[in-house]
Amino acid sequence: MILITGGAGYIGSHVVKEIAAAGFDVVILDNLSTGNRVAAEAVRTLLRDYDGAGQIELVIGDCGNESLLDQICRQHPIDAVIHLAAFSEVGESMRDAAKYFSNNTAQSIYLLNSLKRNRVDKLVFSSTAAVYGQPLRNPIPEEHPLQPSNVYGLSKMMIESMLPRYRVNYGLNYISLRYFNAAGADASGLIGEKHRQESHLIPLVILRAMGRRDRFTIFGDDYDTYDGTCLRDYIHVSDLAQAHLLALQALLAGNVRERVYNLGNGRPHSVREVIAAVEQACGRSLTCDIGPRRLGDPSILLASSQRAVDELGWKPQYPHLQNIVDSAWRWHRLENWPES
Ligand SMILES: NC(=O)c1ccc[n+]([C@@H]2O[C@H](COP(=O)([O-])OP(=O)(O)OC[C@H]3O[C@@H](n4cnc5c(N)ncnc54)[C@H](O)[C@@H]3O)[C@@H](O)[C@H]2O)c1
Structure with a gap:
């Protein structure tokens, strides 16, 4: 049985699908707080097509609630934890640091202590490219x-820096996965990215294309890149799930x-290339505003993932930007989840 925190969120729901489809029971x-109750139901629905899929149970509560965690561990033989629960809005984290230190750092420490107490010694931790800052x-x-x-x-780096101590003192085996820009949606179109406050580029451009946002602003077109806009590394959410x-x-x-x-x-893709891929998906051109650069945005962020390829045997199935954007477009067109 695998405990997945944050499994009702965007990436979490795809991870739950992948893990349960492989036959593991999942709690x-x-x-x-930012996830959707219907995500778990949608994953159950799409797993009906998979022979031997595991069961999925949804428990509503904080990932740092130690008595709840003790209860879950008493009721289920937890073999490992995949810890995705966190807040991840960069701008908000700069305005309200306490919210991030409390939710991402403190709650993770309570979770780690519960794992220690309940003798669960395997953890996959959701980290982020944001731990690198301005790349050298x-x-x-x-x-x-x-x-x-x-x-x-910083709130994620603090947990990463504690994990080696939990390994030395308590025998915790762990893998930290530093994701770059998660994007796209499951091929079924049944699960995808739905946030009450959207800040990610691909859904923002798609919502603009669907007429659900009045404008879209490119933050800076004077970077030292081939078209002046920032370059990022987009990774399909189903490929992330496979890595988990x-x-x-x-x-x-x-x-x-x-x-x-x-x-x-x-692979680097510029903001303008993402907009072009959405235009291709929706079949019409979009107008965008040009705004000033955002403080702290690096011009280029690109991953070397050779280690995951070599050691885990990871092989992304959807490396092309257009496939990623097409899957996101399909999801947004089909999505009819109630607000939760
Ligand atoms: N989306 C990206 O591009 C990206 C990139 C790098 C890292 N990450 C990391 O991936 C993880 C998932 O991100 P996402 O994009 O799916 O975000 P999301 O907001 O869709 O999912 C987070 C989930 O965690 C839940 N949650 C938050 N705090 C909780 C708490 N204290 N207790 C229990 N549940 C809690 C939310 O309700 C939500 O369902 C996060 O840890 C995030 O930092 C995301």
Whole structure:
């Protein structure tokens, strides 16, 4: 049985699908602060097509609620935890640092202490490219110095820096996965990215294309890049989910005891290229505003994910931007989830 915190969220719901489709029973622990209750139901629906899929249970609560965690561990034989629950709005983290230190850092410490007490010794941790801050070079390898330039990245880096101590003192085996820009949606179109407050580029451009936002602003077109806009590394959410399954299997097999992996495609795409891909998906051109640069936005962020390829056998299935955007477009066109 696998405990997945944040499993009602965007990436979490895809991870739940991948893990349950591989035959594992899953308990989702999610407080629905940014997630959706219907995500778990949608995953159950789409798993009907999979032979031998595991069961999914949704528990509503905080990932740092120690008595709730003790109860879950008493009721279920938890073999490993995949910890995705967190807030991840960079701008908000700079305005309200306490919110991020409390939710992402403190709650994770309570979770780690509960795992120790309940003798659960395997963890996959959702980290982020934001731990690197302004890159000294691209593509960024895992050994790159960690110098986060925002509180969100810092709140994750603090947990990453504690994990080796939990390994030494309590035998916790862990893998930290540093995702670059998660995007796209499951091929079924039944699960995808739905946030009450959207800040990610691809859904923002799609919502503009669907007429659900009045404007879309490019933050800076004077960067030292081939078209003046920032370059990012977009990774399909289903490829991220596959990496979680591989990480989990490596931990369960005892092949990995402590390791960090970047997850990206290693291909740069500019903001203008993303807009062009949405135009291609929706079949018409879009007008955009040009605004000033945002403070702290690096011009290029690109992952070196060779380690995950070599050691976990990770092989992204959807490396092309147009496939990623097409899947997101399909999801947004079909999406009819109630607000939760
Ligand atoms: N989306 C990206 O591009 C990206 C990139 C790098 C890292 N990440 C990390 O991936 C993880 C998932 O991100 P996402 O984009 O799916 O976000 P999301 O907001 O869709 O999902 C987060 C989920 O965690 C839940 N949650 C938050 N705090 C909780 C708490 N204290 N207790 C229980 N549940 C809680 C939310 O309700 C939500 O369902 C996060 O840890 C995020 O930092 C995301």
